[in-house]
Amino acid sequence: MLTVDLAALADNWRFLAAKVAPAECAGVVKANGYGTGIEPASRALFAAGCRTFFVAQIAEGLQVRAALGAGPRVFVLNGLQAGADPAEYVAHGLSPVIGSSDELARWAPRAADGPPCAIHLDTGMSRLGFASLAELEAALARHDRAKLNVALIMSHFVSSEEPNNPLNDAQIARFEAERALFPGVPAGLANSSAIFLEQRPAYDLVRAGYALYGGNPTPGAPNPMRSVVRLDVRIQQVRWIEPGDSVGYNAQWIAKRRTRLATLLAGYADGLPRGAGATGARPGADVIIAGRRCPLVGRVSMDLCVADVTDVPEAALRPCDYAAILGEEIGVDELGARSGTIGYHILTSLGPRYRREYVGAPE
Numbered sequence: 297m298l299t300v301d302l303a304a305l306a307d308n309w310r311f312l313a314a315k316v317a318p319a320e321c322a323g324v325v326k327a328n329g330y331g332t333g334i335e336p337a338s339r340a341l342f343a344a345g346c347r348t349f350f351v352a353q354i355a356e357g358l359q360v361r362a363a364l365g366a367g368p369r370v371f372v373l374n375g376l377q378a379g380a381d382p383a384e385y386v387a388h389g390l391s392p393v394i395g396s397s398d399e400l401a402r403w404a405p406r407a408a409d410g411p412p413c414a415i416h417l418d419t420g421m422s423r424l425g426f427a428s429l430a431e432l433e434a435a436l437a438r439h440d441r442a443k444l445n446v447a448l449i450m451s452h453f454v455s456s457e458e459p460n461n462p463l464n465d466a467q468i469a470r471f472e473a474e475r476a477l478f479p480g481v482p483a484g485l486a487n488s489s490a491i492f493l494e495q496r497p498a499y500d501l502v503r504a505g506y507a508l509y510g511g512n513p514t515p516g517a518p519n520p521m522r523s524v525v526r527l528d529v530r531i532q533q534v535r536w537i538e539p540g541d542s543v544g545y546n547a548q549w550i551a552k553r554r555t556r557l558a559t560l561l562a563g564y565a566d567g568l569p570r571g572a573g574a575t576g577a578r579p580g581a582d583v584i585i586a587g588r589r590c591p592l593v594g595r596v597s598m599d600l601c602v603a604d605v606t607d608v609p610e611a612a613l614r615p616c617d618y619a620a621i622l623g624e625e626i627g628v629d630e631l632g633a634r635s636g637t638i639g640y641h642i643l644t645s646l647g648p649r650y651r652r653e654y655v656g657a658p659e
């Protein structure tokens with residue numbers, strides 16, 4: 297069962313909003329609200345006071361509109377998407393984050409009557425955004441600036457979770473040059489981790505995603521955020537194997553001692569990384585069973601994974617009990633790191649087969 301604590305999500309938003317005030321704290325709800333459910337997450341954030349939302353895709357923008365109506369601002373980070381009709385953005389009041397001369401040319405005829413847009417300058421990701429200040433200036437010169445209705449200028453950090461990375465200062469400097477082109481227009485550069493940088497690059501608006509959902513924006517230091525996601529899965533079977541017996545596909549883990557195993561009802565089709573189980577070559581992730589940490593062993597299968605429960609007292613363990621894969625003790629950061637990926641990936645992979653329960657929903 298996947299339990300999403302919407303009260304913790306709202307608390308996390310209030311914590312970040314207070315930290316960045318007087319800047320605004322926008323909520324990033326792309327990728328199904330980082331796996332938690334875009335509609336319940338958006339409603340909880342709105343009830344807490346969030347009035348600006350960021351999604352990646354136009355289809356996600358429609359989901360936010362379905363949940364919240366016409367009230368909040370909704371920015372589409374992927375911009376005026378390739379192949380999309382600008383009229384669709386206008387019809388649903390979705391603000392494109394414009395990131396190229398081509399997008400600006402497509403948007404300009406709609407700009408005066410449509411929702412406000414954002415302008416994205418690439419300061420280091422080499423992914424989206426105007427590739428240089430010169431390209432941006434040349435594109436702006438082709439349009440009537442007053443009619444473009446620009447509500448936000450933005451860029452995105454490459455490594456804001458690394459406070460000592462020199463790229464942070466370099467990107468701040470490039471962003472300052474972009475800001476100078478738009479006097480009086482609100483600016484936003486920070487994602488979750490950047491909120492905690494000592495340079496404090498909050499400007500007028502921050503785009504918080506990961507931290508809202510309980511991810512640690514300050515890796516290496518204690519997590520200041522509340523845990524939002526709990527994942528408990530059932531134990532289907534318990535068995536003993538002998539030294540030399542293997543577990544799972546391709547026999548990647550071999551028992552060194554007489555070992556008791558619990559087979560759990562979650563696999564890679566549910567978003568548990570295939571590499572979450574220990575192999576002979578590397579350790580894997582732990583789960584909590586009967587209050588104890590138990591290592592996952594062998595390759596995770598499509599629908600199942602296996603935990604070594606030898607050290608759990610026999611009387612404390614029965615089929616049908618739960619194993620906690622995610623919760624207060626083992627969060628998305630730990631599961632990601634121990635599985636060869638990141639907590640963002642763990643969250644956004646939370647599978648559709650889990651029974652979902654929402655607690656702490658706003659009245």
Ligand SMILES: *Cc1c(COP(=O)(O)O)cnc(C)c1O
Binds near residue numbers: 373488503507
């Ligand atoms: C996903 C995303 C964010 C949110 O980042 P977090 O690290 O999850 O807070 C902010 N800005 C852009 C452009 C993004 O793509």
